[in-house]
Amino acid sequence: MQDALIINTRDLEFQLFEVLDAETLTQRARHADHSRETFNAALDTAHAVAVEKFAPHNRLSDEHEPQFDGQRVTMPHEVKDALDALRATGFLAASKDYEWGGMQLPAVISFACLSLFKSANIATSSYAMLTSANANVIERFGSDAQKRKYLGALFEGRAFGTMALTEPQAGSSLSDLTTTATPNPDGTYSIRGNKIFISGGDHELSENIVHLVLARIPGGPPGVKGISLFTVPKFRVNEDGSLGARNDVALAGLIHKMGWRGTTSTMLSFGEHGECVGELVGEPHHGLAYMFHMMNEARIGVGLGAVMLGYRGYLASLEYARERPQGRHPTSKNPLDPQVPLIEHADVRRMLLAQKAYVEGAYALSLYAARLVDEQNTGESDDARAEAALLLDLLTPIVKSWPSQWCLEANSLAIQIHGGYGYTREYPVEQFYRDNRLNMIHEGTHGIQAIDLLGRKVTMKQGAALKLLARELQRSIDAAREHATLQAHADALGAAWRDLNGTLEALLPALATDTDRALANANAFLEAFGHIVMAWTWLRQALVANAALPGASGAADQDFYRGKLHACQWFFRCELPRVASMLAPLRTLDDTTLSMAPQWF
Amino acid sequence: MQDALIINTRDLEFQLFEVLDAETLTQRARHADHSRETFNAALDTAHAVAVEKFAPHNRLSDEHEPQFDGQRVTMPHEVKDALDALRATGFLAASKDYEWGGMQLPAVISFACLSLFKSANIATSSYAMLTSANANVIERFGSDAQKRKYLGALFEGRAFGTMALTEPQAGSSLSDLTTTATPNPDGTYSIRGNKIFISGGDHELSENIVHLVLARIPGGPPGVKGISLFTVPKFRVNEDGSLGARNDVALAGLIHKMGWRGTTSTMLSFGEHGECVGELVGEPHHGLAYMFHMMNEARIGVGLGAVMLGYRGYLASLEYARERPQGRHPTSKNPLDPQVPLIEHADVRRMLLAQKAYVEGAYALSLYAARLVDEQNTGESDDARAEAALLLDLLTPIVKSWPSQWCLEANSLAIQIHGGYGYTREYPVEQFYRDNRLNMIHEGTHGIQAIDLLGRKVTMKQGAALKLLARELQRSIDAAREHATLQAHADALGAAWRDLNGTLEALLPALATDTDRALANANAFLEAFGHIVMAWTWLRQALVANAALPGASGAADQDFYRGKLHACQWFFRCELPRVASMLAPLRTLDDTTLSMAPQWF
Known part of the structure; x- marks a missing residue:
């Protein structure tokens, strides 16, 4: 079944075990029970559940959006069936402590498992991803009582989680949130306000829903410094974990989207008609910092979702290009010759190679970010852990934005390869394109990532993160200069990096x-920085492929490594050169956009 | 109503009467009855019909696709109401002879009218566009008997037209068409075969449908040299114009698309169950040449459609950015200050400016192409007419492909400015994005435009067309060098043109x-060439704005001209520099895509 082609498993193996040395993580105490075999067993299980339970209803839940009859939100039962299978296999707590029923898998392995669910069905998998992100916040910042109440339920999937930040009048400007949390004598808070675009905000997929809500305690400071974080369950939870009365969290309406239709997107009203009880997480007025912990993880997850939609489209168009006969070579005009497969046409091959470079590069970057999470959590020294955290902090805007932009472009190329068929709903690629367009918007728009990168990340700690990245780049450049075939790439990356600096x-x-002016072209900086990071990511893959090629025994492995080297070459020849023109307006502090008066439009 | 903002009428006026001197066309014999006033009257009527009849159901017909019950194709009645209004106002024959009930409007004016229908509702307007293109072929290549039978009906909209080229197994490769046309004793032909992706292939919007069908007369040469063109009506037409028996053109199924849903897209079978009679148009085996006449016009029309979808999204996002308060400037962090409108943010302004540059530039290019049609038809000398035809032939791949690519990008930016709202179906911009994605595919894919340009157009007649374009560019460059503010642009355009040459x-x-290798990067050539043509298009607009600004009396006019100059500056600073990296793989005859073996993917 064409639909079920969710990953190139050879690439997954390459990323995890050849590029990222995931097997070495088994030497760490936390993962001591694990081995390459247990990692593979987890990946195989995830792959099977993804193919059998997630992929088959990807189109169905796009065509049959969640419906609200005033009482309940209903959707095709296949969504719940898939999530039940995911629950049963324990993936909601894959990286968690044994104590919580988890598997203590490294982040990079659990992230790779997650990638398979996302590829198979981005909408259905997002219920799980939100739940996992939600649980992480409670695990890290919640009280013991909150952990007892919620964590088990979330890890087992009896409860699903949301993140309820956005309000209709505030959008990206969290500073302007107006939802209130008024203290009650018993230590709880009464929540009142409206939220919008809350994914998974209501459904019948789990017994309960735990909303993490940003709200203001009256009397606190204005702006982001007066925002606190609350757990607000759909059904109140008793001390013994049993469910109590319905909390007044009301579904004010469903939002109808261009894509990603299988995920309920909701408008919620809290405490409008009755009592809505919330519990404070951590300290008052520290809510934004806690939520950012969740958001950073969510941003890596959004990037991964963008990758997998791109990846899926790439595989579908590759298969189509190999099978579909269409036309002849420019120099072979005899109409009686048989038609050649699409893949024989140079321009189709360009579109496949571009997709391969975008999606496999972005996949490598996403998994590299997950590997940094492992280093941050279980690295062998304080320094190693701190460095990993710093590097991840710097790269997060790229890990989120680059796949959102370029794997969407990959989806467009997948449509193009299919020709008119690609534009129809009889083929899967148009849905990937619609689904993927969301990723530049949610969890911080592209513009917000750009300001985060240029306005905060590159200068934080006196540029320590940037210096760290420079060191890592230089290592790869030095290594690549040892190999004749990679030398030109090494030089080009070095030159682009110097240009950026x-x-x-x-x-x-x-x-x-002159902050406004310096930040005016932040988007160009994000794009240039992203392309350099991606070139580096390709160079690291090429180093591994180049070293492995001479010893590769089978034709399949040789082909695989040659493909990696060729995709790297494509990226360096056709994409990296764009950096110069991206940087141009930054170098001159160009103020064309700033100086465009609103009335001139 | 936000939905009804279909054009900046000041821009339309600027393009027609300031940049393209459309009023001078009234000096030509064919348009002698016309004046600026009659042009404006036609534009005003089109605008009113577009806003009142076309725009209001744009979302409705997206949500309620045509349905086929096995007998009839039904769709919301608003589609027919709109087309009835268009019929009643005579726009189907706007540029046609008085003899046929036409208005003898210049192409540039009728094209501008058409742009308003397209902006208001691309799907509904495409029935009219196809009909008009169809009629043009019959007018030019049909016999007198065919003209009598069909032209009146098509120009009045009693019959609608289609172009039935594509077959399921052939796609872009017309060489592989297999539909047959077997001669009958009475001089007619029996048509037999299957067509796919036939827009407007069946409906109840008109009394009759006239298909222009490509088919092979048995015994003819293989490949494209054996293709003939036929009129195949849904209902046979008697000599007196009355409708006769049903022809066996059967709807085999409707195609369900990502966007453009208001237009029926059909699979048709000809002569499968009964007699399907067609009449040969022109000479046997010359069908492709005739059809290319239609296709070239259709390509300009596709480009214009892409422009208008982009334009519409731009206007919607501009209005939203002016009205929606959101956040504060980077340097103004007091959360108690009121939020500023989105347009105050530099990155939002960038996205507006980019859209303005793409859509107003592409609109200028589309109307320039229409002006060339006038020059080709009614130019004052043989030389002038021949030159216009040559230049139009060269530019057609750009006029089709550039808006399809960059006005789609504009639509993406319009979504981005709307944030999460832009991704919902409660706002209009997501539909424009879905609709626009088709334009890189139909009427010759992007890849086909690229091969047409590099493999045929730039070298045709010993490069005569290219020399002509060089002369026109040089004229604009010379003129711009006279003005201090435009000198840098003139130099940059000159340098880019030399680079391309x-x-x-x-x-x-x-x-x-080494044709295969030389054409392998044709796509890069198309993009570089397109950006240069667009820079030139902006320079021509800037020349007019720059000359008009000192004498502009009102603030509105001054703002308008300043906006034009600023958008031109943006294009030259942020877009034209990309040409260098686009050309890089061409200069070195880079074979990275060609040498990627299929098994390496």
Whole structure:
């Protein structure tokens, strides 16, 4: 079944065990029970559940959106069946402590498992992803009582989680949230306000739903410094974990989207008609910091979702291009010759190679980020852990934005390869394209990632994160210069990095003195930085492929490594050169956008 | 009503009467009855019909696709109401002879009218566009008897037209068409075969449907040299114009698309169950040449459709950005200050400016192409007419492909400005994005436009078309060098053009000797060429704005001209520099895509 082609398993193996050395993680105490075999068993199980339970209803739940009859939200039962299978196999707690029923898998392995669910069905898998992100916040910042109440239920999937941040009047501007949390004598809070775009905000997929809600305790400071975080369950939870009365969290309406239709997107009203009880998480007025913990993880997850939609489209169009006969070579005009498969046409091959470069590169970057999470959690020294955290912090805007932009472009190319068929709903690729368009918007828009990167991340701790990335890049460059076939790439990456740093030096003084102008072209910086990070990611893959190729025994492995080297070459020849023109407006502090008066439009 | 904002009428006026001097066309014999006033009257009527009849059901017909019950194709009645209004106002024959009930409007004016229908509702307007393109072929290549039978009905909209080229097994490869046309003793032909993706292939919107069908007369040469063109009506037409028996053109099924849902897209079978009579148009085996006449016009029309979808999204996002308060400036962090409108944010302004540059630039290019049609038809000398035809032939791949690519990008930016709302179906922009994705596919894919441009157009007649374009560019460059504010743009355009020509010189020998390799990066050539043409288009607009600004009396006019100059500056600073990296793989005859073996993917 074409629909079920969710991953190139050879690539997955390459990323985890050849590029990222995931097997070495078994030497760490936390993962001591694990081995390459247990990792593979988890991946195989995830693959089977993804193919058998998640992929088959991907189109169905797109065509049959959740419906609200005023009482309940209903959707095709296949969504719940798939999530039940995921629950049963324990993936909601894959990386969690044995104590919580988890498997103590490294982040990079559980993330790879998650990638398979996302590829198979982004909408259905997002219920699980939100639940897992939600549980992480409670695990890290919640009280013991909150953990007892919620964590087991979330890890087992009896309860699903949401993150309820956005309000209709505030959007990206969390500073302007108005939902209130008024203290009650018993230590709880009464929540009142409206939230919008809350994914998984209501459904019948789990016994309970635990909302993590940002709200203001009256009397607190204005702006983001007065925002607190609350657990607000759909059904109140008794001390023994049993469910109590319905909390007044009301579904004010469902939102109808272009894609990603299988995930309920909701408007919720809290405490409008009755009592809505919430419990404070951590300290008052620290809510945003806690939520950012969740958001950073969610951002890596959004990036991964974008990757997998791109990946899926790539595989579908590759299969189509191999099977569909269409036309002849430009120099072979005899109409009596048989038609050649699409893949024989140079321009189709370009579109496949571009997709391969985008999606396999972005997949490598996503898994690299997950590997940094492991290093941050279980790295062998304080320094190693701190460095990993710092590097991840710097790269997060790229890990989120680059796949959102370029794997969407990959989806467009997948449609193009299918021709008119690609534009129809009889083929899967148009849905991937619609689904993927969301990723540049949610969990911080592209513009917000850009300001985060240029306005905060590159300068934080006196540029320590940037220096760290420079060191890592240089390591790869030095290694690549040892190999004749990679030398030109190494030089090109070095030159692009110097170009970026030169630009940044010109920008830095302005960032302090003329911030609006220095940040005006932040988007260009995000794109240039992203392309450099991606070139580096390809160079690291090429180093591994180049080393492995001479010893590769089978034709399949040789082909695989050659493909990696060729995709790397494509990225360096056709994509990396774009960095120069991306940087141009930054170097000159170009103010064309800033100086465009609103009335001139 | 936000939905009804279909054009910036000041821009339309600017393009027609300031940039393209449309009023001078009234000096030509064919348009002698016309004046600026009659042009404006036609535009006003089109605008009113578009806003009142076309725009209101744009979402409705997206949500309620045509349905086929086995007998009839039904759709919301608003589609027919709108087309009835268009019929009643005579726009189907706007540029046609008085003899046929036409208005003898210049192409540029009728094209501008058409743009308003397209902006208001691309799907509904496409029935009219196809009909008009169909009638043009019959008018030019049909026999007198065919004209008598069909033209009046098509121009009045009693019959609608289609172009039935594509077959399921052939797609873009017309060489592989297998539909047959077997001669009958009475001079007619029996048509037999299957067609797919036939827009407007069946419906109840008109009394009759006239299909223009490509088919093979048995015994003819293989490939494209054996293709003939036939009129195949749904209902046979008697000599007196009355309708006769049903022809065996059967609807084999409707195609369900990502967007453009209001237009029926059909699979048709001809002569499968009964007699399907067709009449030969022109000479046997010349069908492709005739059809290309229609296709070239259709390609300009597709480009215009892409422009208008982009334009509509731009206007919607501009209005939203002006009205929606959201966040504060980076340097103004007091949360008690009121939020500022979105348009105050530099990155939002960038996205508006990019859209303006894409859509107003592409609109200028589309109308320039229409103006060339006028020059080709009624130019004052044989030379002028021949030159216009040549230039139009060269530019057609750009006029089709550039808006399809960049006005789609504009639609993506319009969504982005709306944030989460933009991704919902409660706002109009997501539909524009879905609708626009078709334009890179139909009427010759992007890849086909690229091969047409590099493999045929730039070298045709010993490069005569290219020389002509060079002369026109140089004129604009020379004029711009006279003005201090435009000098840098003039120099940049000159440099980019030299860069392109240098690349072409390196390519030309290979085009003859190593065609596959020389054409392997044709897509990059199409993009670089397109960006240069667009920079030139902006420079021509800037020349007019720059000349008009000092004498502009009102603030509104001054703002308008400043906006044009600023958008031009944006294009030259942020877009034109991309040409260098686009050309890079062409200059080196890079074979990365060609040498990627299929088994390496």
